[in-house]
Amino acid sequence: MPSFDLAAQQLGVPFSPARSPHAAVLDANLTAWLNETSLVGDGAVARHVRAARFSDLIASVYPQAGCSELNLIGRLIVWMFVYDDHFDPHRLGLAPDRAHQAADQLARVLRSSGSPGSHEPLWHALDELWHQGFRETAPLLRERLADHLLVFARGVALEVSMRVDQKVPLLDAYFDLRLDTFAWLVLVDLIEVAEGIAVPQCIRNTTTYADLIRTAGRLMFLINDLYSLNKEIAAGETHNIVFVLQRKYSNELSEAFAKAVGLFHNDVGRFVELRTRLEQMSLPQGERIAVSRHVRALEHIVRGELDWCQESARYRTGPASGAANLDLEERPML
Numbered sequence: 001m002p003s004f005d006l007a008a009q010q011l012g013v014p015f016s017p018a019r020s021p022h023a024a025v026l027d028a029n030l031t032a033w034l035n036e037t038s039l040v041g042d043g044a045v046a047r048h049v050r051a052a053r054f055s056d057l058i059a060s061v062y063p064q065a066g067c068s069e070l071n072l073i074g075r076l077i078v079w080m081f082v083y084d085d086h087f088d089p090h091r092l093g094l095a096p097d098r099a100h101q102a103a104d105q106l107a108r109v110l111r112s113s114g115s116p117g118s119h120e121p122l123w124h125a126l127d128e129l130w131h132q133g134f135r136e137t138a139p140l141l142r143e144r145l146a147d148h149l150l151v152f153a154r155g156v157a158l159e160v161s162m163r164v165d166q167k168v169p170l171l172d173a174y175f176d177l178r179l180d181t182f183a184w185l186v187l188v189d190l191i192e193v194a195e196g197i198a199v200p201q202c203i204r205n206t207t208t209y210a211d212l213i214r215t216a217g218r219l220m221f222l223i224n225d226l227y228s229l230n231k232e233i234a235a236g237e238t239h240n241i242v243f244v245l246q247r248k249y250s251n252e253l254s255e256a257f258a259k260a261v262g263l264f265h266n267d268v269g270r271f272v273e274l275r276t277r278l279e280q281m282s283l284p285q286g287e288r289i290a291v292s293r294h295v296r297a298l299e300h301i302v303r304g305e306l307d308w309c310q311e312s313a314r315y316r317t318g319p320a321s322g323a324a325n326l327d328l329e330e331r332p333m334l
Helices: 023-037 044-052 054-061 067-085 096-111 121-133 139-164 171-181 184-195 207-235 241-249 253-279 285-311
Strands: none
Touching: 023 044, 023 054, 023 067, 023 121, 044 067, 054 067, 054 285, 067 121, 067 139, 067 184, 096 121, 096 139, 139 171, 139 184, 171 184, 171 207, 171 241, 184 207, 184 285, 207 241, 207 253, 207 285, 241 253, 253 285
16 A cells, blocks of 8 residues: 655645634533533544544634634534544445435524434534524624535535545546535635634625635645545545546556645645735725735634644554544434
8 A cells, every 4th residue: 555755745835823822721622512412422433533633723723713712613613524524435435315414404404493303413513503602693604604514515425426436526626526525615704703804895706815715725625635645545535636636647646646745835826926916905904904814814724724734643544543433323423
C-alpha cells in the first residue's frame, strides 16, 4: 500500500495562526454536551472523537467568537462530523437509501417547529441545537444556514450513491461535490454567527467575492484530502482529489498526489490575489471594515484547518490513530 508524507511537501499558507481565549471552556463544554446527548456513546467512537481534538480546530478557525457563540458553533461542527462519519465506507457508506433518508430527516428537523420525529440521539441533538441554540440567529442568516446544511446532507448522499455505483467524478464535478460534502458554505455562514458581521450584499453579489469563497473552500478540501489520503487508501475510499486527478490524467498515484499539492499552492496564490482585489474596492468605511474582517475570518478558517490536520489523530492510520468503527446496531441513525 503506498503511503504519502505531507511533511515533505511544505504545505503552508501566509496567514497567521490564532486561537480563541475560550478554548479550554469550549473543550469542557463539548465533552459535557457529547455526554449529555449520548451522541457518540462512551466506547470506541467516543475515544475516536476525543482523539480528533475538535475543540482545537474550532478554537482556531473561529478565534474571534465570543464564548457562547463558540460553544454553539462547536456543537454544530461536531454534529456534522458525527453525521458525516456515519457514511464512511466501512459504515453506512454503501447504503445510499439510508443516506437519502437521513438527508430527508435533517430537512424535517430544520423545518419543523418542535419534535425531530425520531428518538435517536443524532436527531435530538440537532433539534435542540437548531430550535434552541440558533433560535435568536437573524432570520435571513438562519434560513441560509438551513439551506446550506441540507446541501451538505444531500452532497453526502450523492457521494454514497456514487461510491456504490463505483463512479469517480470528473474534476469539475468533484470540486462542486466536495464543497458540498465539506459543508463549506455552512462554515462560511458561521463567520456571521462568530463575529456578528455580515458581508454587504453589494459585495456578496460580485464575482470577486464568489471566487474568493470558492478558492478558500478549495483550499479547505485540498488540505483535508491530502492529509486523509493514506487513511482513505486503507479504507478503500475513492472520493479524494488525488484519485480524481489520477483518473483524469491516467498517471501514477504519486504523480496525481504531486498535482494535488500543486493545486493547493496555486490556490494559495489565487486567494491572496482575490483578497487584494476585494480589499481595494471603493467602499464606505463601515462596509470596508466588514469585508476586511470577513477576509481575516476566512484566513483563520484555512489556517486553522491546516494546523489541525497536521496535529489531529483523525487522519492518521494505524493503532495510534484513534480510529473506531461505529456499531450500527448499537448506534442506529434512523
